[in-house]
Amino acid sequence: xxxxxTTQPSxxxxxxxxxxxxxxxxxxxxxxxxxxxxxxxxFIRSTNLFSILQAVSVVAILGVGVSITMAADxxxxxxxxIAASSVMAASYAMVxxxxxxxxxxxxxxxxxxxxxxVNGLLIVRVGVPDLLATxxxxxxxxxxxxxxxxxxxxxxGMVLPDGSSVPGAYDPAFLILGRSRLFDTIPLxxxxxxxxxxxxxxxxxRTRWGRVFYAIGGNETAAHLAGxxxxxxxxxxxxxxxxxxSLGGLIVASRVGRGDVSAGNSLxxxxxxxxxxxxxxxxxxxxHVIGTVVGAIFVGVLLNGLTMLNAPYYTQDFVxxxxxxxxxxxxxxxxxxx
Amino acid sequence: MPPxxxxxxxxxxxxxxxxxxxxxxxxxxxxxxxxxxxxxMGANGAGKSTxxxxxxxxxxxxxxxxxxxxxxxxxxxxxAAKAAGIATVHQATDQAGAAGLTVAxxxxxxxxxxxxxxxxxxxxxxxxxxxxxxxxxxxxxxxDRDFIDLRPAERQLIAIxxxxxxKAxxxxxxEPTSSxxxxxxxxxxxxxxxxxxxxMAILYISHRLGDLAAIADRAxxxxxxxxxxxFTRPIDFPAAVAAMIGRTLEAATHDSKASTAPIIAxxxxxxxxxxxxxxxxxxxxxxxxxxxxxxxxxxxxxLRALFGLExxxxxxxxxxxxxxxxxxxxxxxxxxxFMVAEDRWQSSLLPPExxxxxxxxxxxxxxxxxxxxxxxxxxxxERKVAADAISRLGIKARGPDDTLDELSGGNQQxxxxxxxxxxxxxxxxLDEPFQGVDVGARADLIAAIRNSQSGSATLIATSDTEEAxxxxxxxxxxxxxxxxxxxxxHGSLTDQIGKVExxxxxxxx
Numbered sequence: 003x004x005x006x007x008t009t010q011p012s013x014x015x016x017x018x019x020x021x022x023x024x025x026x027x028x029x030x031x032x033x034x035x036x037x038x039x040x041x042x043x044x045f046i047r048s049t050n051l052f053s054i055l056q057a058v059s060v061v062a063i064l065g066v067g068v069s070i071t072m073a074a075d076x077x078x079x080x081x082x083x084i085a086a087s088s089v090m091a092a093s094y095a096m097v098x099x100x101x102x103x104x105x106x107x108x109x110x111x112x113x114x115x116x117x118x119x120v121n122g123l124l125i126v127r128v129g130v131p132d133l134l135a136t137x138x139x140x141x142x143x144x145x146x147x148x149x150x151x152x153x154x155x156x157x158x159g160m161v162l163p164d165g166s167s168v169p170g171a172y173d174p175a176f177l178i179l180g181r182s183r184l185f186d187t188i189p190l191x192x193x194x195x196x197x198x199x200x201x202x203x204x205x206x207x208r209t210r211w212g213r214v215f216y217a218i219g220g221n222e223t224a225a226h227l228a229g230x231x232x233x234x235x236x237x238x239x240x241x242x243x244x245x246x247x248s249l250g251g252l253i254v255a256s257r258v259g260r261g262d263v264s265a266g267n268s269l270x271x272x273x274x275x276x277x278x279x280x281x282x283x284x285x286x287x288x289x290h291v292i293g294t295v296v297g298a299i300f301v302g303v304l305l306n307g308l309t310m311l312n313a314p315y316y317t318q319d320f321v322x323x324x325x326x327x328x329x330x331x332x333x334x335x336x337x338x339x340x
Numbered sequence: 341m342p343p344x345x346x347x348x349x350x351x352x353x354x355x356x357x358x359x360x361x362x363x364x365x366x367x368x369x370x371x372x373x374x375x376x377x378x379x380x381m382g383a384n385g386a387g388k389s390t391x392x393x394x395x396x397x398x399x400x401x402x403x404x405x406x407x408x409x410x411x412x413x414x415x416x417x418x419x420a421a422k423a424a425g426i427a428t429v430h431q432a433t434d435q436a437g438a439a440g441l442t443v444a445x446x447x448x449x450x451x452x453x454x455x456x457x458x459x460x461x462x463x464x465x466x467x468x469x470x471x472x473x474x475x476x477x478x479x480x481x482x483x484d485r486d487f488i489d490l491r492p493a494e495r496q497l498i499a500i501x502x503x504x505x506x507k508a509x510x511x512x513x514x515e516p517t518s519s520x521x522x523x524x525x526x527x528x529x530x531x532x533x534x535x536x537x538x539x540m541a542i543l544y545i546s547h548r549l550g551d552l553a554a555i556a557d558r559a560x561x562x563x564x565x566x567x568x569x570x571f572t573r574p575i576d577f578p579a580a581v582a583a584m585i586g587r588t589l590e591a592a593t594h595d596s597k598a599s600t601a602p603i604i605a606x607x608x609x610x611x612x613x614x615x616x617x618x619x620x621x622x623x624x625x626x627x628x629x630x631x632x633x634x635x636x637x638x639x640x641x642x643l644r645a646l647f648g649l650e651x652x653x654x655x656x657x658x659x660x661x662x663x664x665x666x667x668x669x670x671x672x673x674x675x676x677x678f679m680v681a682e683d684r685w686q687s688s689l690l691p692p693e694x695x696x697x698x699x700x701x702x703x704x705x706x707x708x709x710x711x712x713x714x715x716x717x718x719x720x721x722e723r724k725v726a727a728d729a730i731s732r733l734g735i736k737a738r739g740p741d742d743t744l745d746e747l748s749g750g751n752q753q754x755x756x757x758x759x760x761x762x763x764x765x766x767x768x769x770l771d772e773p774f775q776g777v778d779v780g781a782r783a784d785l786i787a788a789i790r791n792s793q794s795g796s797a798t799l800i801a802t803s804d805t806e807e808a809x810x811x812x813x814x815x816x817x818x819x820x821x822x823x824x825x826x827x828x829x830h831g832s833l834t835d836q837i838g839k840v841e842x843x844x845x846x847x848x849x
Contacts, residue, residue, distance in 0.1 A: 207695065208716060208717055209712075209715045209716055209717060210708035210709065210712045210715055210716075210717055211715060212695075213695060213696045213701070213705075213708060213717060214708065216690075216694045216695050216696060217690055217694065217696055217705060219694065220690035220691050220693075220694035220696075220697065221686075221689065221690050221691065223686060223687055224686075224687055224688050224689060224690060224705070225705070226669060227669050227679065227681055227687055227688065228669065228673070228688075228705040228706035228759075229669045229670040229672075229673040229674075229706050229709075230670070230705075231670060286693065287693040288693045288694060288695075
């Protein structure tokens with residue numbers, strides 16, 4: 003395990019190459035914006051740009067959770083299901099239990115944290131590998147969310163499996179989260195995304211707790227021998243991830259205004275893709291918050307622009323795949339130290 | 341019969357290799373004859389690793405030639421070098437085999453992965469053929485053990501057995517004894533002598549002078565990417581070391597200090613494992629105590645028990661007059677009991693892409709809570725501690741932000757030591773602290789360990805008696821999970837350790 007001292011990359015050519023790779027995704031993003039603007043002038047309107055951000059806000063929030071678990075050498079496959087369950091839980095709370103917006107939000111966030119805790123306990127205490135544990139929770143939740151309503155979407159006035167008609171409806175205050183705009187321009191969900199991103203960035207990059215999360219991901223034995231409570235940290239990573247996923251679910255619920263059983267179908271893969279594309283941002287080669295948000299925005303801009311140019315919707319997953327492959331190749335393949 | 345010494349099995353001429361502006365090799369010439377063991381000596385960064393990687397096909401040289409058996413050859417890949425008959429046993433033992441496969445399967449790995457292997461393999465035939473490979477070097481490992489459960493030394497033996505089984509004409513051993521105990525090293529030397537008698541050309545890279553004295557026919561010294569000296573038997577090691585590090589090295593001898601200093605930590609009637617003899621040990625303030633002993637004798641276990649990673653079968657510890665039973669690393673570190681575990685890449689260091697993998701971050705990791713109670717990192721603080729450590733320990737680095745993979749082994753180990761010297765210490769536990777560290781850096785490390793010994797005790801576990809002699813005031817030998825005093829007179833110490841070791845051979849298995 004010795005690394006020769008002779009491989010220090012310090013040539014100016016190497017550093018130029020490194021700098022290029024650091025900002026490659028930003029440069030591509032700028033080129034893309036200019037390109038779409040040229041092809042379709044309506045693209046650059048602030049309403050469109052904010053609608054892109056609004057569209058990616060949920061994916062970005064989920065992606066931040068995923069990247070926190072990945073930083074601690076874990077993986078949360080259940081974020082999509084947690085978000086979807088949160089949509090159903092929020093609707094059920096308001097429509098069936100007639101809770102108000104504040105109660106619903108607290109309840110759903112607690113539910114997300116609890117699911118994260120269960121994930122964490124399965125992984126840390128029981129010893130189930132992270133991918134398998136969260137895969138199991140993913141299935142469990144995907145099924146569980148259908149049971150209370152007999153597999154139907156939740157709307158005001160719907161009929162429950164026991165034949166009774168539901169008494170409540172969505173609290174109008176709840177819809178503010180997904181539908182209102184700050185100063186009539188910035189969608190509230192974008193503000194929420196920004197707050198989550200700043201807080202998570204601060205936690206992961208500027209505090210000792212973030213340092214320990216990454217240390218555990220880099221070498222768990224070393225972190226443990228250095229006195230870190232590695233199990234507690236890993237538990238917290240899943241709790242944070244679960245809570246953020248349920249926050250994403252709340253935004254979806256308040257945007258669609260009903261408990262849609264098919265909500266959040268593609269959220270997991272989009273969130274994971276955003277985190278992985280983020281590896282290439284600033285050439286960090288690791289999960290990080292800024293990268294995840296930029297990754298989500300990158301995909302959002304690309305899809306929005308292509309849609310404006312009348313690319314058919316079914317090409318979307320293909321486009322995401324191409325971006326992901328390119329970003330991962332950029333991160334891991336090019337510029338390997340040799 | 342050994343062939344004529346004029347014949348050359350492998351040689352390199354005028355090899356050059358640069359990485360960016362760094363010139364790793366600046367025209368290296370080296371030749372090894374069949375039936376000859378050539379020791380390649382050099383401080384970290386001298387170019388040994390690069391030369392080995394060129395010979396083993398991992399790197400292609402910028403200039404110069406490799407001649408193998410009279411023909412000029414170029415290797416496109418490590419497997420090409422292997423096919424041509426150059427087998428390399430690397431220091432990194434986790435690459436010596438495949439985890440998840442048994443010892444038997446690993447011994448036959450080249451055959452199983454090669455094209456000539458049989459399509460169908462039965463467990464019985466694997467065991468039979470693996471036994472034959474193991475017999476080549478008298479390897480007595482359980483054949484059905486998983487590779488992942490093997491200790492570094494055992495993994496290395498598998499790598500050597502594989503190289504021998506591949507009928508290589510040239511064998512390169514990179515730091516082969518760095519994780520072996522004395523007995524195992526002796527066994528390795530016996531194997532090397534046998535291979536030498538069989539006409540194999542052996543290039544032996546080691547920091548350990550004791551090894552080289554025992555085995556080398558010729559020593560070649562590298563510095564700054566060139567060969568700066570060659571010494572034939574009898575090898576003048578002081579001169580070789582001087583050529584290697586560019587200065588002379590004082591032999592470290594320590595007066596056994598008056599043992600009146602207050603006792604910091606004690607071990608009372610401790611049984612490491614059920615059935616082992618109980619033992620006592622007092623560690624005094626300012627004292628450096630070394631425990632030597634073979635692999636698996638219980639040295640690491642004792643250190644790990646003190647650090648709270650394992651429990652004693654019986655008995656207990658006393659720290660500063662109070663009973664000491666740690667629940668784990670966090671509590672130990674809080675109480676000033678620090679441990680540098682063996683294998684720094686596995687136990688202490690972070691991969692370079694992770695934040696906190698810099699020298700500053702590596703030193704700060706265990707101290708984050710105390711240094712930044714609010715949680716907010718102030719990098720100025722950790723960078724200052726790192727800058728102090730760099731100048732105090734003579735760490736060769738550009739600055740506190742260098743990541744550890746950019747440093748040589750000795751400098752990496754200095755960073756790990758600096759980590760634990762960055763906080764007030766009661767008891768410092770060092771498990772094989774000189775693994776993969778050259779003589780010059782080892783002297784620096786020992787000086788740093790000894791100079792910081794005001795008011796704390798140090799316990800070193802090492803399987804190398806030479807290291808123990810250099811570093812410690814007092815040396816104990818561990819055998820069958822029990823400690824024995826090895827006396828204090830330096831002259832007789834090696835003899836006494838040898839005696840305890842040979843006793844072990846008598847009554848253990």
